[in-house]
Amino acid sequence: MTVITGIGVVAPNGFGAKEYWAATLTGRSGIAVLDRFDTARYPARLAGLVADVDPAAHLPGRLLPQTDVSTRLALIAAESALDDAGVDTSAMADYDMGIVTANASGGFEFTHREFKKLWSQGPEHVSVYESFAWFYAVNTGQISIRHGMRGPSTALVAEQAGGLDALGQARRTVRTGIPLVVSGGVDSAFDPWGWASHLAGGRVSLDPDPATAYRPFDVRAAGYLPGEGGAMCVLEDAGAARDRGARVYGEIAGYAANFDPAPGSGRPPGLRRAAESALADAGIAPGDVDVVFADAVGVPELDRLEAQALREVFGAHAVPVTAPKALTGRLLSGGGVLDVVSALMSIQESVIPPTFGTTEVPAGYGVDVVLGEPRPAEVNTALVLARGRWGFNAATVIRKSPEGKLT
CATH class of the missing domain: 3.40.47.10 (Thiolase/Chalcone synthase)
Known part of the structure; x- marks a missing residue:
């Protein structure tokens, strides 16, 4: 572990x-x-x-x-x-x-x-x-x-x-x-x-x-x-x-990465497969995930594709989704790790941060985006997603660890 x-x-x-x-x-x-x-x-x-x-x-x-x-x-x-x-x-x-x-x-x-x-x-x-x-x-x-x-x-x-x-x-x-x-x-x-x-x-x-x-x-x-x-x-x-008596924030329980197919191939993007592979690596089912920290580009077409992947993995409105990066911007290589930090804090403090700035989600997206204010929730497992330009996809499962708790 x-x-x-x-x-x-x-x-x-x-x-x-x-x-x-x-x-x-x-x-x-x-x-x-x-x-x-x-x-x-x-x-x-x-x-x-x-x-x-x-x-x-x-x-x-x-x-x-x-x-x-x-x-x-x-x-x-x-x-x-x-x-x-x-x-x-x-x-x-x-x-x-x-x-x-x-x-x-x-x-x-x-x-x-x-x-x-x-x-x-x-x-x-x-x-x-x-x-x-x-x-x-x-x-x-x-x-x-x-x-x-x-x-x-x-x-x-x-x-x-x-x-x-x-x-x-x-x-x-x-x-x-x-x-x-x-x-x-x-x-x-x-x-x-x-x-x-x-x-x-x-x-x-x-x-x-x-x-x-x-x-x-x-x-x-x-x-x-x-x-x-x-x-x-x-x-x-x-x-x-x-x-050594270390304080433990959480466990990296699962990870997966892949690439999107070539443009024009007609094949779907790889984000869904990355998420499913990370869950399989962690040995958990979609229903075990308490929150998703989304890639959340803010470009309508890319948001729609991510929402579709989330629906296909979890079902419509089945898991809270959030994007704290609305307060920081997209940090390139720093963005996914910062979301992991947010996931660890959510686990430790039993709260899901909202997506500030977002007020109305298209009904067709079918995702439960946390809006307005933090949502109290027991968080034991979080899925963090990230997409890079030119087709990179990565997914990480963060889980509450029995080894310790933040004090």
Whole structure:
């Protein structure tokens, strides 16, 4: 059994699991006008921004010139998770600790700044750290170096589905005998080039009102908002966690991933199969699931397809569905892991957070979206879903663990 014993959150609406969870239950949003460059002439200006975390207060000064904003946030989240788990990495064997992270965009801001130097000033002005700071695997490497972790290490790229894939791979790593793995996802791509890339997909909401711009499963849904940040978790073998007296948040009971068929094939998307496979991996039936944390793109056609998959797996209106990401935006690789954090908190506190911003769900969707305010409920098992662009699908089952309870 693989359990989660530590959580580190760096989200647009909260730094740390407690602050993030309080914001999730009360509707405190992290959506704001993107202010890192002049966005006045762009068709969309809203994003989920991490605004109150100063990397200089959390990281050694020598790391700041080496790292992109996404790597800084990943390092902060990883250290928070280890502290939360009560793990002293210096007291553990280096090869007994692994790292698995997901990242969709690499060091966007860092590398574009250095490209500008290359084009305008010449190669001698480009930072030597450009050789690795741009790379999507750099978060895994920097966390490994900072904490002396030399066990199996992996970096995954699957856009919004990547964070769940990272946790799935970390669970697999623990099962091979590695006692502890730090895993999760963090992304940030909010320089001018990154923002243009977000907008080029054609799915970003153009609504200028932060309260209504991103409202998944709503009759007026018109796209999503991008965000930055994410979460890291400490995964351990349940026996090892028990032996050291660790506090346990919950168990990763099931995981599955697949790809959509080729466009034009006439075959259905893979999300339903991913959900069913994750439930089978956990050894449970659909009726055992107490809540679904949906992918919830906010694009009507994609919301309709997800609702259809949920109906086919669970039946109409058979399970509560929620999307806390309406308060943060879609965080690429960080989104799925942040939903896992929400699922763990729902299990611990017996409450399902609502989907803020959404007020009216099309009747044809046939899904019980939690609206308006938190819904008290005994939550023992949660299903978390994520879809990445170009056909990635991932599903994770989070279950209340007999090994422990949050105190």
